[in-house]
Amino acid sequence: MFDKFQNERIGNAVIFFVKKTKNCGITKLNKLLYFADFLTFRRTGKSLTGYFYEAWDEGPVPQPFYDNFRNVNDEKSVPGYLSEYIDRDIKHITEEQYLNIFIPKKEFDSDYFSKVEMDILKSLAKRYKLTKSEDIVDDAHKTIPYKKAYKKGENNKIDYFDSIENDEIIFKDAALPREELKERQEDFYFLKQVLS
Numbered sequence: 235m236f237d238k239f240q241n242e243r244i245g246n247a248v249i250f251f252v253k254k255t256k257n258c259g260i261t262k263l264n265k266l267l268y269f270a271d272f273l274t275f276r277r278t279g280k281s282l283t284g285y286f287y288e289a290w291d292e293g294p295v296p297q298p299f300y301d302n303f304r305n306v307n308d309e310k311s312v313p314g315y316l317s318e319y320i321d322r323d324i325k326h327i328t329e330e331q332y333l334n335i336f337i338p339k340k341e342f343d344s345d346y347f348s349k350v351e352m353d354i355l356k357s358l359a360k361r362y363k364l365t366k367s368e369d370i371v372d373d374a375h376k377t378i379p380y381k382k383a384y385k386k387g388e389n390n391k392i393d394y395f396d397s398i399e400n401d402e403i404i405f406k407d408a409a410l411p412r413e414e415l416k417e418r419q420e421d422f423y424f425l426k427q428v429l430s
Contacts, residue, residue: 236284243346244283244299245319247355252320252336254359259334260300261292261367265374266358268294272379272397273354279417282351287392289383293374294392312336333367 236244251266252258258266271281285296312322321337344352362370374380379396 239346240284241315242343244285245316245340246343246346247282248316248336249319249338249340249342250355251359252338253342254356255363255365257325257333257366258336259367262362262365262370263336264295264300265293265367265370266362267296267299268374268380269358270351270354271296272377272394273358274351275394276397277350277354278348281394282347282354288389289380289386289392290388293371294377294380 247267247270248263251263255262255266267283267285268287271283271285271287274280274282283296283299285298287294288297312320319338319340321339323335323337325333325335327333347355377397378399379392379394382396383390383392
């Protein structure tokens, strides 16, 4: 789906959050990636991972990331390219409840990220270091991009441009104007085509 460079960015973002936050399972990681992608888009005109998100009852879900895990029969396996970056284990909370725990297989490599992207990753890791999954889900539910997509119906695609609007949870810093974001996004896709 993605090229090697993009896989490295995704894998290293996952490693970063797994190392810098506590009890980082699938749900918490989904929301951290959502926040990182939409905050990066607000500042640069492109997302950090290249994922698209759907508005589910449980909050924003990066569909390609989630699909990798949904299609794995062994609950401890890590699918596809992510298996180069992380292992997975199960932490039983009760007999019925468990938490997927990710374990980094590599050291984090910051060379794949700009200063702006690193600032965003660090800020999110600091803010959500000790946060439980249900609390980060609550924050994700309060974001404008999620609310707008979910209002249209469950599983609707979340529009990156909706992150331009400020809210009280995550999207508080200044965003680039819509026209500049569109221009940067067009430049990015043009360069990607030329270099392919």
